[in-house]
Amino acid sequence: MPEQLPSAIAESDSSPQVPKPEELVARSIAPVRKEFLRPLPPRKSSSAAGEDGSAVKESGESAENLNGAGLVKEKKKSKRQMKRERQQEKKSALNICPEIAKSGDVSSCPYGSKCRFSHDLEAFKAQKPDDLEGECPFTGTEDWCPFGLACRFYGTHKEGVSMAAGAHRKMISEINALNKDLQKLLWKNKVKFPNADAQLKALGLMNHGNKSMKKMLETGEHKEPLSGAAEENGNKPDVPEDLTEKQSAVIEDERVADDAVACEDRPPKKAKNEPEMVTSFNIDNGITVPKEDSECYDAMDSQVKNGDMALETAGSLKLHPRERKLIDLRDKLYLAPLTTVGNLPFRRVCKGLGADVTCGEMAMGTNLLQGQASEWALLRRHSSEDLFGVQICGAFPDTVSRIVELIDRECSVDFIDINMGCPINIVVNKGAGSALLTKPMRMKSIIQAATGTVDTPITVKVRTGYFEGKNRIDSLVSDIGSWGASALTIHGRTRQQRYSKLADWDYIYQCARKAPDTLQVLGNGDIFSHLDWDKHKSNCPKLSSSMIARGALIKPWIFTEIKEQRLWDITSAERLNIMKDYVRFGLEHWGSDRKGVETTRHFLLEWLSYTHRYIPVGLLEVIPQQMNWRPPSFFGRDDLETLMASDSAADWIRISEMLLGKVPDGFTFAPKHKSNAYDRAENG
Template sequence: MTSTPEKRAADAVDGVEVETETQTQTKKQHVEYPKGVAVIKAEYIVSNPANNGESTASYDDDEAEGGERSKPENPSGGKKRRGQNKNRDLKQKREEIRLCSTLLDPDNIRECSFGPDQCRNSHNVEEYLASKPTDVDGICPVYQAIGYCPTGLKCRWLKSHYVEGKLLRKDDSEIKKDEEVNKISHSAKDLLRKKKYIFKLADQIIPYIDSQVQNEENLEKRKDNEAAYIEAPFKVAEKKKLYLKNAKIVSPLTTVGNLPYRRLMKTLGADITYSEMALTIPMLQATAAEWALPKAHKSEYPGFGVQIATSKHYQAAKVSEAIYKETTHVSEINLNCGCPIDLLYRQGQGSALMDQPAKLLRILKSMNYCSGDIPVTVKMRTGTKDYKNTAIPLIDRILKENDVAAITLHGRSRQQRYTREADWSYIGEVAQTVKTWNEKKEDDKEKSDTQPTWFVGNGDIYTHEDWYKAMAIDGVDSVMIARGALIKPWIFEEIESQQYLDKSANERLEILRTFSNFAIEHWGSDEYGVGLARRFLCEFLSFTHRYIPIGILERLPPKINQRPPAWKGRNELETLLGSTDYKDWIKITEMFLGKAGPEFQFTPKHKSNAYENSR
């Protein structure tokens, strides 16, 4: 409503003109907020945080990708607790008295192959039970989920399913089978370890790729080239179809992208998940830890991809064939061309492949030939150096010489890491490149029946508004979310509802409880499994604690690169969930996993979280 001079005069009091509602709102719209600061409502700001002057909002987001980067010292003197805590001791201590596995179930005691006198584990059940820490209150998550507890007497929730010397077991009709898939057989691992595994496909394609390398290195020797040329031994198998249009995708994530987390994200609306990055050499050596990475929960399939990192085409060929033959629930094999970790870069893996196009093409070709019906995809960055984007010519060459089912572009260079916002303008340019190639393919009669190459953008997606803005870019088929899904796991719910969801502290706690239960199902309910579950829950909390409840924000939307001042929540639980102190994270784990014993070890990845909290 327009305010006339007469109306303003009537509203004046003691010579001071009273602002109209419209004027007040207009002023609010022009308020200048500090750059890079998340503006908290005044009543939730803690004026004198007792943390020795240390910023509670210093994050190193290279940790999302397992990066390693040194941080500068504090110019004002002394060292800030910044950068990563390297050489973290993450090994969980095992029990002092370990019960022999043959005695786990009193109703099904098996003969020990070593004998009671020679076995290095205890055969004294009473002594073992007396040495165990006090049972965790509540019902065993594994027993509750599948109807029995395979851990038996080692279970930390033993009293919930151990009555009068017997382990409880539900009726067979209520027992659930193991729902984890992609477990490589012991015999296949043994053959890999002994280098006797038969690579029927790789052994044919590797000499062919090798001959191409020789031709590239001896271009001036045309006759020698012709003599060395080996014809392709077979055609690429027809691939399973991917459909990524508008798909809700969780990025491959180091450490935190484990099976329980991915399973949690499926319950919260994710369509596509990826394994943590697996290295080809340890896989070919049958390393148990590396072959644990392609394992998935059956709820992830279809829509589960295995990501690998390599620098050699022969390694890529063999691993792709092994994944094809030994797994059952893989929708795609993704080549990592974006990992910024210095160690991998120096070895020619990850983002280093962007500087070696010929090698990258050979690797993709090897994967395509040897992955059977599993499609091959690739994830990369804008380039390796700042202000020198190389993705467009590289992708142009990939599409010209290879069939890849999808390309994902992270809108940052390797050198940039997380120091600036993702470049969505360049992502849009790359999207047009892929779109143009797809249109050419449709016009080509020989290729018109092949699947299009999907293009996925990645970087700084923290809200549903970010997601829809990115999806509006012409040529972008979908958007991959990394940190946004770690900090705010319900982001796909917001995308679906197209609104901000002010999750209560109790709702957020239930999400953590679900993760905890999934973790115990995956790693086991014994002391060792509980220790792993606790450790990975702490790793998860190292991201979720950064969420700022929208109910205490002065303005929306929140930005992923904005840091808040010290704040308190609307209740004690909300304050606890936002704590930057890892000791508080351990307190949260104790709500689900019982008291952490003195043997539990956890060092936060980022140094700024490693101080005593006195909130």
């Protein structure tokens, strides 16, 4: 087994069988200096008895899988069971009413006995754990903590600070929140999309035999077709849960990729016996445009239905390239959209370390159109993100065009990226992600519909192809530019390869050379040092830039290395300071109450499931570290560095306790991507 090679090095310096560093590199094993290698434990038999006498089968998993210390496999609960448990938990003493927590007065809740939260203030105080060390992230000079008594740093709160100061701080730091009025209209399917409908009609998509799309364009209502099984059984779509609790609870349920895309083919429920209305919102200040001020939308929609706009649509919606908004990604350090870990606090960390461009996690288009709060949370933007985009995924041009119009109208973004490379099965099976690589005409209609609907720059992210050995983007790159895309990011692997082989950068160069001058082409895959960045830049000057994904997850200071053109032999204390910044950003984003602290801990642990793969520069015999190297078990130069190098979930939990206090009783953690975490970092 390759994992046994490092132990052979530690046995004898004079042994002729000791592999040289070059041999280890050829086998994709990191050449760690001998004095830092950790001897492997003796091999156990096929089954060994645990401490409690139970038999444990041997496998290639970490120790936590064997002894249950930290990493466990949990039985998946149904959505109905999880909803019931959440409702029961809200009434427990753990969840005090937010209004009562802010004021400390039981009579301050406007809902009284109908409130979904507990009003037992004394019981809440009795069970509340001790405050955490450090200061509340909201109690600065002029700030106010929105969690009051529920804050885990309540002892550091200052007296006499007004609520207005804290509200002002929250408003200017994060934008693109989902307006509650807009959410209700999305639930009732009462938001119109005049630009998208007009563009779809101009492209003639309603005449392509898609009856559901034709009906949608004629009636003005959005309705994705049900899957075959659901349609045959007559299943009706569910109404999204009424989410009116505080912001920290909304963001707490960050969607898992599989759960998010499971709703891809579920249409929003149409309200009965209610008049149609058109509204427009300003998310930044919460102002709603009244119905009487929306007559222009009604008139425009009427013209579209009557065919009066058919002749001028191409000129009014399909802007000339010189009239469109421009985005310049050339030579900029681009942090890729990353599943789970690419949240707002992590992006803030990367911005502080030198990233120029940031992009939110992939959001499913139909979930956004249904007003799902957890999906809209992926569009949130921090004020420090000066060049920010969102990534969406959809299988049909009507879905994509409508969501880009909605985002352009309600959010502040610099570009919208369409994912056409996600390899996840449940996404591909819906016809989205990498599945679009097999349907170039569908790609064309989606890109044209999106770019013709809004003037916000539209970018596209793809893989080299669907099947291994059958690359096809080189034949489409010129067309993608003519369809209206501003930039194209090419991940140098096929969908079938996933992450099993090194990225094919020669093919990326080939595509970049074929691209028109109006289309910026970016490469993606295996960038792990400034040397990798420089190599791709010099090998193909036509390449506009490169996107950094897993390299940023493992060592976010890669942006600093590229800008300063050095290999940073970062110390364990410096790495811990970066984690402290992440925790502070997480508490500001998810909240400083109990739920916010544990949500921050969860995402910190997800991130630690990647960072342990970093090997300090001072420990390597050959530098720089490559993405495909397997790190052997090794000691660090101090105890903290050794702890950070552990692949044990129990050790990750120990690090989280250093930053967020002791974990609750019965706490367990299983990485979202589990054993394949290293290979499933990116969406596409």
